[in-house]
Amino acid sequence: MPDLAEAKERMLKEHLAARGITNERVLKAFREVPREEFVPDHLHNLAYEDMPLEVGRGQTISQPYTVAFMTQLLDPHREDVVLEVGTGSGYQAAILALLVERVFTIERFAELAQKAEKRLGRLGYDNVEVIVGDGSRGWPERAPFEGIIVTAGAPEVPPPLVEQLKVGGRLVAPVGKGVQEMVKIVKRERELEKEIYPGFRFVPLVGEGGFKDA
Numbered sequence: 001m002p003d004l005a006e007a008k009e010r011m012l013k014e015h016l017a018a019r020g021i022t023n024e025r026v027l028k029a030f031r032e033v034p035r036e037e038f039v040p041d042h043l044h045n046l047a048y049e050d051m052p053l054e055v056g057r058g059q060t061i062s063q064p065y066t067v068a069f070m071t072q073l074l075d076p077h078r079e080d081v082v083l084e085v086g087t088g089s090g091y092q093a094a095i096l097a098l099l100v101e102r103v104f105t106i107e108r109f110a111e112l113a114q115k116a117e118k119r120l121g122r123l124g125y126d127n128v129e130v131i132v133g134d135g136s137r138g139w140p141e142r143a144p145f146e147g148i149i150v151t152a153g154a155p156e157v158p159p160p161l162v163e164q165l166k167v168g169g170r171l172v173a174p175v176g177k178g179v180q181e182m183v184k185i186v187k188r189e190r191e192l193e194k195e196i197y198p199g200f201r202f203v204p205l206v207g208e209g210g211f212k213d214a
Helices: 004-019 024-032 041-046 064-074 091-097 110-122 159-163
Strands: 053-056 059-061 081-085 102-107 128-132 145-150 165-175 179-187 192-201
Touching: 004 024, 004 064, 024 064, 024 091, 041 053, 053 110, 064 091, 064 145, 064 165, 064 179, 064 192, 081 091, 091 102, 091 110, 091 128, 102 110, 110 128, 159 165
Parallel strands: 081 102, 081 145, 102 128, 145 165
Antiparallel strands: 053 059, 165 179, 179 192
16 A cells, blocks of 8 residues: 555645746645545545546546636635535545635536535534535626636536626636636626636536536
């Protein structure tokens, strides 16, 4: 069994910092969150390798670099309320929980949502709320949000998510089928500012504003 502490430090140095993750708050959150708690027991030895891992129901926990890249792109502030679409095992939500005031996260599979909720509660991330639903519709009851992060690929950024973003808020989402582009949107009073970063791969976002099946 590898030394997970050593593996984590290697991840931070080689897979994150060396590849452009410079936000110190983001790096600190990655140091604090035990990724091994968010992967199946038989994959603990791979927890800090830079690869996606299966977490059940055909879903994955994204590779650490991708989670870090998206988190840094989101530019989270301590006072933010953030929506995550695609809870999975809860790892991204745990990272965000250390960076913002409140995290709301939506998962379409009840089994995964329930496990993530228990896991997050057991580990003390008490500023995260999990629900089961169609994440492409967002969470209008809790909107508007300073940040929205989507952890599954959609054919386009779902319009309800843009609507639920505060003016000045940031949205990060992979768009496309197969290999996707990471899209960052900043909502201004009269326009949307967009940045695009190619070369990502996610499971599909299934729902009204995503793909119809997967």
